[in-house]
Amino acid sequence: MADITRRDFIKAGLIFLSTSALIPPVFARATDSKNSDTNKDSGVLFDTAIPTTCLICGAGCGIIAYKRHGRVVKIDGNPLHPTNRGKICGKGQAGLNILYDPERVLSPLMRKGPRGSGNWEVCTWNEIMDVICKRIQSAFKNGNEILLLQGSDRMGNLVEDICRKLGRIKFLTSKEQRGINKRIAYLATFDTDIVIPDIEQSTFILNFGANPFEANYMTPLAQRIINAKIERGARLITIDPRLSNTAAKSDLWIPIKPGTDGIVSLSMSFIIINNGLHDREFIRNYTNCDEKHLLAHLSKYTPELAEKVSGVDRNLIRKIAFQFATSESPIAISGRGVYQHLNGIEAERSILLLNIICGRINKKGGLFFIERSSNDRENIFSKEDSAGNESFLDIIRDARGKGKKYPVVIIHHSNPVYSQNEIDLISETLRDEKIFPFIIVSDTHITETAMFADVVLPDTSYLECWGITERPVFDKDPYISLSQPVTNSLGEAIPFEDILIQIANRVGISTDFKDSREFINRKIKMLLRNEKGKSELFENGFLYLANRENLRETSTVSKKIKIHSEKMKEFGLEPFPSFKPPSEKKLGWFYLITYKINTHSHSRTQNCKWLSEIFHTNPLLINPLTAEKLGIKEGDTVKLKTELGSVSVKVQFTEGIHPDALAIAMHAGHWAYGRVARAIPFKSNDPDTMLIWWTTKGNGINPNKILLSTHPSGGEHPFLDALVYLDASSGG
Amino acid sequence: MNEAVRVVYNIHHEIPLGALIANYFYFTGLSAGSFILSTLAYVFGVNKYKPIAKTSVILATLLLILAPINLLIDLEQPYRFWTLFYYINPTSAISWGSFLLTLYPLNCIIYGYFMFKGNEKMTKLFGILGIPLAISVHGYTGFILALARARDLWHTPLMPVLFLVSAMVSGIALTILVIYIKDRFFSPLMKANEELIVDLGKILAFSIILDLSLVFADIIVMFNSNPEALQIVDRVLFGKFKNLFLGVEIALGSLIPLLILLSPLRKNITLVIISSLLVMIGIFAMRYVVVVGGQIIPQI
Amino acid sequence: MKKTKRYAMLIDLRRCIGCHSCSVSCKAENQVPLGVWRTWVKQVEKGIYPNVIRIFLPLLCNNCERPVCKTVCPVKATYQRKDGIVMIDPHRCIGCKYCMAACPYNVRYVDPIKKIVQKCTWCYRRVDAGDLPACAKTCIGGARIFGDINDPDSEIFRLISTNPVQVIKPEKGTSPMVFYIDLDITAVEARENI
Numbered sequence A: 001m002a003d004i005t006r007r008d009f010i011k012a013g014l015i016f017l018s019t020s021a022l023i024p025p026v027f028a029r030a031t032d033s034k035n036s037d038t039n040k041d042s043g044v045l046f047d048t049a050i051p052t053t054c055l056i057c058g059a060g061c062g063i064i065a066y067k068r069h070g071r072v073v074k075i076d077g078n079p080l081h082p083t084n085r086g087k088i089c090g091k092g093q094a095g096l097n098i099l100y101d102p103e104r105v106l107s108p109l110m111r112k113g114p115r116g117s118g119n120w121e122v123c124t125w126n127e128i129m130d131v132i133c134k135r136i137q138s139a140f141k142n143g144n145e146i147l148l149l150q151g152s153d154r155m156g157n158l159v160e161d162i163c164r165k166l167g168r169i170k171f172l173t174s175k176e177q178r179g180i181n182k183r184i185a186y187l188a189t190f191d192t193d194i195v196i197p198d199i200e201q202s203t204f205i206l207n208f209g210a211n212p213f214e215a216n217y218m219t220p221l222a223q224r225i226i227n228a229k230i231e232r233g234a235r236l237i238t239i240d241p242r243l244s245n246t247a248a249k250s251d252l253w254i255p256i257k258p259g260t261d262g263i264v265s266l267s268m269s270f271i272i273i274n275n276g277l278h279d280r281e282f283i284r285n286y287t288n289c290d291e292k293h294l295l296a297h298l299s300k301y302t303p304e305l306a307e308k309v310s311g312v313d314r315n316l317i318r319k320i321a322f323q324f325a326t327s328e329s330p331i332a333i334s335g336r337g338v339y340q341h342l343n344g345i346e347a348e349r350s351i352l353l354l355n356i357i358c359g360r361i362n363k364k365g366g367l368f369f370i371e372r373s374s375n376d377r378e379n380i381f382s383k384e385d386s387a388g389n390e391s392f393l394d395i396i397r398d399a400r401g402k403g404k405k406y407p408v409v410i411i412h413h414s415n416p417v418y419s420q421n422e423i424d425l426i427s428e429t430l431r432d433e434k435i436f437p438f439i440i441v442s443d444t445h446i447t448e449t450a451m452f453a454d455v456v457l458p459d460t461s462y463l464e465c466w467g468i469t470e471r472p473v474f475d476k477d478p479y480i481s482l483s484q485p486v487t488n489s490l491g492e493a494i495p496f497e498d499i500l501i502q503i504a505n506r507v508g509i510s511t512d513f514k515d516s517r518e519f520i521n522r523k524i525k526m527l528l529r530n531e532k533g534k535s536e537l538f539e540n541g542f543l544y545l546a547n548r549e550n551l552r553e554t555s556t557v558s559k560k561i562k563i564h565s566e567k568m569k570e571f572g573l574e575p576f577p578s579f580k581p582p583s584e585k586k587l588g589w590f591y592l593i594t595y596k597i598n599t600h601s602h603s604r605t606q607n608c609k610w611l612s613e614i615f616h617t618n619p620l621l622i623n624p625l626t627a628e629k630l631g632i633k634e635g636d637t638v639k640l641k642t643e644l645g646s647v648s649v650k651v652q653f654t655e656g657i658h659p660d661a662l663a664i665a666m667h668a669g670h671w672a673y674g675r676v677a678r679a680i681p682f683k684s685n686d687p688d689t690m691l692i693w694w695t696t697k698g699n700g701i702n703p704n705k706i707l708l709s710t711h712p713s714g715g716e717h718p719f720l721d722a723l724v725y726l727d728a729s730s731g732g
Numbered sequence B: 001m002n003e004a005v006r007v008v009y010n011i012h013h014e015i016p017l018g019a020l021i022a023n024y025f026y027f028t029g030l031s032a033g034s035f036i037l038s039t040l041a042y043v044f045g046v047n048k049y050k051p052i053a054k055t056s057v058i059l060a061t062l063l064l065i066l067a068p069i070n071l072l073i074d075l076e077q078p079y080r081f082w083t084l085f086y087y088i089n090p091t092s093a094i095s096w097g098s099f100l101l102t103l104y105p106l107n108c109i110i111y112g113y114f115m116f117k118g119n120e121k122m123t124k125l126f127g128i129l130g131i132p133l134a135i136s137v138h139g140y141t142g143f144i145l146a147l148a149r150a151r152d153l154w155h156t157p158l159m160p161v162l163f164l165v166s167a168m169v170s171g172i173a174l175t176i177l178v179i180y181i182k183d184r185f186f187s188p189l190m191k192a193n194e195e196l197i198v199d200l201g202k203i204l205a206f207s208i209i210l211d212l213s214l215v216f217a218d219i220i221v222m223f224n225s226n227p228e229a230l231q232i233v234d235r236v237l238f239g240k241f242k243n244l245f246l247g248v249e250i251a252l253g254s255l256i257p258l259l260i261l262l263s264p265l266r267k268n269i270t271l272v273i274i275s276s277l278l279v280m281i282g283i284f285a286m287r288y289v290v291v292v293g294g295q296i297i298p299q300i
Numbered sequence C: 001m002k003k004t005k006r007y008a009m010l011i012d013l014r015r016c017i018g019c020h021s022c023s024v025s026c027k028a029e030n031q032v033p034l035g036v037w038r039t040w041v042k043q044v045e046k047g048i049y050p051n052v053i054r055i056f057l058p059l060l061c062n063n064c065e066r067p068v069c070k071t072v073c074p075v076k077a078t079y080q081r082k083d084g085i086v087m088i089d090p091h092r093c094i095g096c097k098y099c100m101a102a103c104p105y106n107v108r109y110v111d112p113i114k115k116i117v118q119k120c121t122w123c124y125r126r127v128d129a130g131d132l133p134a135c136a137k138t139c140i141g142g143a144r145i146f147g148d149i150n151d152p153d154s155e156i157f158r159l160i161s162t163n164p165v166q167v168i169k170p171e172k173g174t175s176p177m178v179f180y181i182d183l184d185i186t187a188v189e190a191r192e193n194i
């Protein structure tokens, strides 16, 4: 069949919506409410509805974009979509703010004036392509490699594939900040990194450092946990130094000293096996380790020691261990609070161990891991990441020294100057034209990173481009989710992937597809076996690939689970899940936690008016007891110091934090990006931008300036291992 | 507030009715007070008050023409004000106001017209008609507040009464001031009618006592009311509004004038004038405290 | 005999995760400007470390059975539909703000652009077309349940019949039509220091 055009998809969408029983009433109101049009005090009218995928965070929820007269007027969840089942979060709702942001970059820009000055000249795509291609060609001619950093992938490895074809490109993803530790732990244990928690069926959920009610896989995961709680009476226990919203809605919040989850979970495993509460048969049949060895290894992790290290009461550890092991279908989950520590891989493995010894693998309410069969290699799931890759900071350090200097640096869909650690170092380096003579940034906004760019490429947002999401996050049956443009690209925006294809073609590399649309079409063809599936995909926005029997509940695990993993040695770690204590804090020093909140995604949603209106500033959270000892009053400004420097921040008291810890939310303190993000009212075609009311409250601070990136074993940035000195005297 | 409870997120609520509304109430109060005072002579035949009647009726009329301007400015849709006359809602105190605010100044004008013409009979007739109107005009503003069920400071049957009494207080004070100025500077004799002023001072003192007892009663009951009411009283007595309420309304605006007016000093014209001035200020403070202070606690 | 329709909302606070999705969805659906809200989620911390909780309390117009806002509106711009939805006629409202002062729930606001008073009208357009209100539809926890409480087959009827439910400030006599499961009065009464 010929390529489906965009028009066809919309038509397909229309037919679907008006014939299926799912959304017709919603759809109907568009046609019969013509008369009440003047009564515009409530409710959007629409004439078109197109299913696509939300890519604002990694969850990839199915959404429907409602349009009227060609303009997207409302985004709702796709009720059919297995990931999110019709729900979406506030960020997803605010997608309109991204698409129609008056401060979006909508034409190619060339730098005028020194780097960082923010002076731009608007130019045409032709002009900018000439400049870019000349640079790249000359780099290649001189035998130099160029660098491409991609923050997130929305098009099924398209960028990576082209880079591979081009050959002389160093391709980098920001995996140092995207859970690589967790994936290493999974790979080492299960030989796969696709692990699905069947949490809706669980009866006891032990949560170490994840915050699914705010971050994580918020929309899909939170609703499943809530259902488990209300419908199944599941107990939810959250271990977190901070009272996250998840902790707040848990049956029990257990504050813990940061970085010590590993020993608590190991101690629980010890108690469980020591008391014979483990699944003996499962360990014998499906793991590579015998009980006796394991017990011998675990016996050093007594609850007494665990209490000493973590501050969690030993009796509580015992009690939870018993409850976990005796509950009908328990599960232990973990989040960034565990794996973005220096000891993240081991801690992650320790928590997996709890699930394994209780036989919670591939069982109802437990963890389902999806083995990578040879079929899967057909690119259905993202390729296995080789661990321990270089990170952007490594490149930066290298380039500053004797290492490699890249004549062309392309940064796509990533804002390292804001989001990574040691951002002063990154800024300094990007500012220096001698180190990186030519920087290309592809983004939707003039980000902190783009401020150092020589050219800025206006990319399309997730609502204006093609894509395919291949993560079967919450269903044991694999499905794919489609991204399709729900509107014409705004301004001069063109998908970066298309630009990259053109660049490749111009420097003499042929691709077997002419643009991203064709690529996605082929990808779909490859994934699907019949045409019927194709139209279904376009109508519903997602498609189940197959019902795979081997993913059903089963007690058989074909490969032995590696409790004892030789692979760990590659990272200089013990083969058995073990505990490495975090660095000790001295007097006056604290563990600084940074965390995500429910209404923002990373660095990228702060120009969304509806979101920044709710959250725009990030005071330092401190326990009043701690503050009292230091003579700090609420509202004081204090300084946080590390060897990298200091940041000043306002203090807010909360009873919901461990006295040894301080916490600052991420997502604030932009110094570029846009005026909404910086709390500055301005005139635009949207009257709301004059109504920004939080100006006096300010837009908060970015703590990443003082966060060190000590080289972790797996490559994950230890965002959570920051030890900071709290200087109460230097207020003001 | 309980130390262990802390609001970590809530939205900001504008206070819907502000200084303009307080001002509106102040003006209608002054008007109604002046009017009643003017009827003392023509309706109730207390002849010694005849000299003030004309002044009072002019004041009453002017103030009542000014008063609704406050309301008008406060409307978000001022050009729709006229719809108040044909979209009627009998349960809404403001809706009653549309008619009172038309009838009352009309009546004032007619009443004044006959007074100046020297037609005593007609003056009396329109005076009699005017009394319930004046009471309603100010009473209704009390009802505006009393019927707003949400606000504990307002939602009391005392409110219309309190408003009427305070209207009397402010009306008398204003009249004292005006006739003093008129006689002292604009009359042929250039001399104030001391006897009359001292006499009015007595009525003023009596009204203040009545007013204070009502305020006192109100506060006592509020103190023994629901938690929200308690929080409001707390703000009024000890918080944001304590200076305005205790300092200006009670001390400056009531107690000091009362002390003067009940002591032998009451014969001192200057002091009576000062007292009247203080009373005027005090009543404005009262309007402000009631209107704005009544909304100071967010409902949620 | 079939009873007349009476729309109501039940907010099951056990399910609310404080995600603000409802408030943002409402802003999008109803073009609510910055600085004002038809619905929001108040958050209150209670307790002393480590025994501390955070309470989430979604708030919106109760579309009361006996709405005091309607009683006090001088021009009858605020009116009530047969199904109970309390409406505001945008062409009629004079913006006197009396209704705002009279409503015990602080849920009305002056639209800074249209210069009239607005509030939640339960997305009557969506509801009339058979869809859920924008907030209920997206509610991640499934906390907001909307429907006809006079319909014994409705989920809201079932939940209200089988659970203890509360309303906020029943003593104000407006008969609120927003019901809560697991309402903690501390969260209602907690106020920032003024």
Ligand SMILES: Nc1nc2c(c(=O)[nH]1)N[C@H]1C(S)=C(S)[C@@H](COP(=O)(O)OP(=O)(O)OC[C@H]3O[C@@H](n4cnc5c(=O)[nH]c(N)nc54)[C@H](O)[C@@H]3O)O[C@H]1N2
Pocket (backbone or CB within 6 Å): A057, A058, A177, A178, A179, A208, A209, A210, A211, A212, A214, A215, A216, A217, A218, A239, A240, A241, A242, A244, A256, A257, A258, A259, A260, A261, A335, A336, A337, A338, A341, A593, A594, A595, A596, A597, A598, A599, A600, A601, A602, A720
């Ligand atoms: N709303 C929203 N959702 C998101 C994102 C977003 O930006 N916004 N980003 C997405 C991405 S890329 C990621 S990586 C995930 C992150 O998802 P999560 O890992 O769930 O979220 P975080 O807030 O980063 O961290 C989780 C919790 O770890 C706690 N914590 C810190 N230190 C420790 C510790 O030592 N031990 C324990 N037990 N807990 C600790 C923090 O207090 C925090 O509550 O979220 C994804 N989803």
Ligand SMILES: Nc1nc2c(c(=O)[nH]1)N[C@H]1C(S)=C(S)[C@@H](COP(=O)(O)OP(=O)(O)OC[C@H]3O[C@@H](n4cnc5c(=O)[nH]c(N)nc54)[C@H](O)[C@@H]3O)O[C@H]1N2
Pocket (backbone or CB within 6 Å): A151, A152, A177, A178, A179, A336, A412, A413, A414, A415, A416, A418, A419, A420, A442, A443, A444, A445, A447, A459, A460, A461, A462, A496, A594, A595, A596, A601, A602, A603, A604, A666, A703, A704, A719
């Ligand atoms: N202090 C602290 N720092 C952290 C974290 C923390 O919790 N605390 N979390 C860390 C984690 S887990 C992560 S994953 C990272 C996230 O780090 P970020 O780099 O902030 O990740 P993103 O939000 O993906 O945003 C990257 C850029 O993509 C741009 N963008 C958005 N949509 C598009 C698009 O369609 N096309 C293009 N070309 N660009 C687009 C955005 O404008 C933004 O500039 O932050 C890390 N940094």
Ligand code: SF4
Pocket (backbone or CB within 6 Å): A054, A055, A056, A057, A058, A059, A060, A061, A084, A087, A088, A089, A090, A091, A092, A093, A217, A218, A219, A220, A601
């Ligand atoms: S959780 Fe929210 S931001 Fe993330 S994909 Fe779903 S709707 Fe989008």
Ligand code: SF4
Pocket (backbone or CB within 6 Å): C060, C061, C062, C063, C064, C067, C068, C069, C070, C086, C102, C103, C104, C105, C106, C107, C108, C119, C174
């Ligand atoms: S909550 Fe307030 S605005 Fe809503 S109907 Fe009730 S009284 Fe009226």
Ligand code: SF4
Pocket (backbone or CB within 6 Å): C072, C073, C074, C075, C076, C077, C078, C088, C092, C093, C094, C095, C096, C097, C098, C099, C100, C117
């Ligand atoms: S502001 Fe509008 S809706 Fe409210 S009482 Fe006045 S006219 Fe009625």
Ligand code: SF4
Pocket (backbone or CB within 6 Å): C025, C026, C027, C029, C030, C038, C039, C060, C119, C120, C121, C122, C123, C133, C134, C135, C136
């Ligand atoms: S029902 Fe509609 S108008 Fe009311 S709060 Fe929900 S989304 Fe907003």
Ligand code: SF4
Pocket (backbone or CB within 6 Å): C015, C016, C017, C018, C019, C020, C021, C022, C023, C041, C056, C058, C135, C138, C139, C140, C141, C142, C143, C144
């Ligand atoms: S969307 Fe639902 S779960 Fe989220 S804050 Fe609103 S009511 Fe609570």
Ligand SMILES: [Mo]
Pocket (backbone or CB within 6 Å): A177, A178, A179
């Ligand atoms: Mo991440």
